[in-house]
Amino acid sequence: MDWQKLQYGLGGLLRRGYQKRCCPSCGSQASQRVDRKVFHDLRRCVDCELLYRWPYETPAEMASFYQRGYQQAGLTTDVPDAATLNSLMAAGFRGSAKDFSRVIELLEVLSVPRGARILDFGANWGYGVWQFRQAGFSAIGYELSRPRAGYSKNLGVEVFTDWSEIEDRGTFDVVFSSHVLEHTPDPAEALRRKLGVVSPGGWLIAFFPSGSEVFQKSDPAAFHRRWGQVHPVVLNEKFIRKVLPGSSLAIGAYCPEDIEGLKYWDQETAWIGTMDANEMLIVWNHA
Ligand SMILES: [Zn+2]
Numbered sequence: 001m002d003w004q005k006l007q008y009g010l011g012g013l014l015r016r017g018y019q020k021r022c023c024p025s026c027g028s029q030a031s032q033r034v035d036r037k038v039f040h041d042l043r044r045c046v047d048c049e050l051l052y053r054w055p056y057e058t059p060a061e062m063a064s065f066y067q068r069g070y071q072q073a074g075l076t077t078d079v080p081d082a083a084t085l086n087s088l089m090a091a092g093f094r095g096s097a098k099d100f101s102r103v104i105e106l107l108e109v110l111s112v113p114r115g116a117r118i119l120d121f122g123a124n125w126g127y128g129v130w131q132f133r134q135a136g137f138s139a140i141g142y143e144l145s146r147p148r149a150g151y152s153k154n155l156g157v158e159v160f161t162d163w164s165e166i167e168d169r170g171t172f173d174v175v176f177s178s179h180v181l182e183h184t185p186d187p188a189e190a191l192r193r194k195l196g197v198v199s200p201g202g203w204l205i206a207f208f209p210s211g212s213e214v215f216q217k218s219d220p221a222a223f224h225r226r227w228g229q230v231h232p233v234v235l236n237e238k239f240i241r242k243v244l245p246g247s248s249l250a251i252g253a254y255c256p257e258d259i260e261g262l263k264y265w266d267q268e269t270a271w272i273g274t275m276d277a278n279e280m281l282i283v284w285n286h287a
Helices: 003-018 059-072 082-090 101-109 127-134 146-155 163-167 187-195 213-218 220-226 237-243 256-263
Strands: 031-037 040-045 051-054 117-121 138-142 172-178 198-209 249-252 279-285
Touching: 031 051, 031 220, 082 146, 101 127, 101 172, 101 256, 117 127, 117 187, 127 138, 127 146, 138 163, 187 198, 187 237, 213 220, 237 249, 249 256
Parallel strands: 117 138, 117 172, 172 198
Antiparallel strands: 031 040, 040 051, 198 279, 249 279
């Protein structure tokens, strides 16, 4: 057993003795247990609907874990060497694990014009920003990890690590994130931060692992693997509806039926697509 997992497990055992079952997002102490793994519960906040792991670490401990955890998980090897980067760029990332074709297709479905300003929130080492730019959009990125953000220079794109640098650049026609929210101790705060930089008429688009009850019922084993040390929170459609204002919100999945459905969405009323998928897609318009 590796040291980090042992530390995580023992941390759970110890914290159970003194940590209050408080929602890390809204602070409510009203919650219900949804799932359990040894010394950790997955709880559903009765007030904001967030699914959160309890006990949990402090935001500072979580940030420190991500820096080390990323290294141990070998994800730094996701930062390619020069030859690999050259071949990825030559292929336009097509067919790779970092292929953004589906996101660009989604922007076309939403009639986002070329030249639109895009922020990739959680841009990692810049492959998404690069692909948005190649497709004709004006894109920059925001990323907490300094080494990863720094690597983006190799792609000739800008990825900032300081949120004030993003705010200095005004607002964006699209704020996009892929598999970021489930790593944040307070995803409501992350969503509000994003909302603050969406232009009027602009879009907020996010992908994340689904925490929908519909998905949980359709694949309980996959749902059980969904949360833990790396994913301290899980988001579902009820939580999203509480955080995002107004009714111009579509929730579903990236699948042919939903992409077709989104083409006919009036972009004013709430739209619900496929809910039993592994990954959830949300599209919100700043009406
Ligand atoms: Zn809550």
